[in-house]
Amino acid sequence: MSSVGEKIRRIRKELRLTQEDIAGEEFTKSYISQIERGIINPSLKALKYIAEKLNKPMSYFVDNIDELEKEEKESINKIEEILDLILEGEALFNSNDLEKAYDIFNKLLSVSLSKEVEIAAAISSFYLGRIYLAQSKFKDALSHFEQAIHQFKKLQKFDRLADSYFHLGITYKNLGEYKKAYEQLQKGLSVIEEKNLNIPSLKAKHLVNIASLNYTFGKYQMALEYYSKGLEYSIIYDLWDYVALAYKGIGICHLAMKNYRKSQHYIRKALLLYKLVDSKYGIALIYNNLGVLNIHMKNLDRALKYLETSTKLFRELDKKFGEGRNLTEIARIHYYQEQYDIAIEFCKRALKIIESINDVEEKGRIYDLIGKIYMALQNYAKAEENLLIALKLFEENNMTAELSETCSTLGELYINMNQPQKAKEYYNKSINLLKGNGTKNN
Secondary structure, eight states: OHHHHHHHHHHHHHTOOOOHHHHHHTTTTTHHHHHHSSSSEEEOOOOOHHHHHHOGGGGGGGGGHHHHHHHHHHHHHHHHHHHHHHHHHHHHHEEEEHOOOOHHHHHHHHHHOGGGGHHHHHHHHHHHHHHHHHOOOHHHHHHHHHHHHHHHHHHHHHHHHHHHHOOOOOOOOHTOOOOHHHHHHHHHHHHHHHOOOOOOHHHHHHHHHHHHHHTTTTHHHHHHHHHHHHHHHHHHTOOHHHHHHHHHHHHHHHHHHHOHHHHHHHHHHHHHHHHHHHTTHHHHHHHHHHHHHHHHHOHHHHHHHHHHHHHHHHHHHHHHHHHHHHHHHHHHHHHHHHOOOHHHHHHHHHHHHHHHHTTTHHHHHHHHHHHHHHHHHOHHHHHHHHHHHHHHHHTTTTTTTHHHHHHEEEEEEEETTTTTHHHHHHHHOOOOOEHHOOOOOO
């Protein structure tokens, strides 16, 4: 016996009508398509409308109208119950009651849902992914976001799809898989732009995170372009958190390109915004940036004050990644001051923290610095060991600028070790990386 959808499709084709013709102004082409493919059943209102369009009585499509009415009432009650659970779960998630939110979404996911409420399964997968992400259970988060993406694509829920791509990208970023993170964030941004979705906050998040990854890859000019887009967009929609992030990002891009005056200008703009909204986390980030900037400008005493203040704030906030990164830069100050034993101790403290949170980007920088310290101490074996670890980490994560610098340091090391062939190999690799990346100009 033909289903309702099959009957509708057959009569529509006989009458040479399109799905848009049937949908008219009441429904969408997508809705008619889902009915015809048996993904959903039409409501009584929709069936009556479609039957009129096709010049057929409702009884042509269903044998028992009374039974259909009864089923529809039951379906509506079920949908309302599920929607109430979704709203409750979202409220619990937003209030950070992750345990209760997990119970609700896990229950929804395990229930045998009818096709009419398939969206509930997709939303449940999405929120379970977010719960695992908040708990730093990144592998578990991945599978749920991937499932949500599959379902939202099928249901053509593009706003939810873009949000799922974003969170999948952030999960990969937390795992240190930056290339995959970049791919997912680009997919999310493409959905927003191609479908003209009006979700300003989500678009701003995509722009600044894509910018951040370009910075990680050493593509500073590209990062600058994305941060500038994010800044312009965020100002239009009064998204001041992202305005501050964009100012900060533009500042660190100029720092990487050695435009120190411009760097200081934008970083201080970000600091002003964070102080206006009393964001301790934002202020801690900016003091770290100002510390790094002053290291580059050889204002080491001033740099140390900024980094120590930043470290104190990060400890109060229990943000280990910030504390670890500050310790690395404090170690760098002692290295420049030729206080090598103290520098090594700070590197060890930083590495212990960074390894506990799997910050592979910073781990590479620490090993690179340890290698430079041992080279200064003329302990070339240990210098080589640590620099090669840094090299591997930078290669695995496509960190071109850092990779180029480490190759250059290895070239210098092998000159000191009287291995000119190896030195030439690494110097050439450093030069080729810079040529291919085009990041150190300007």
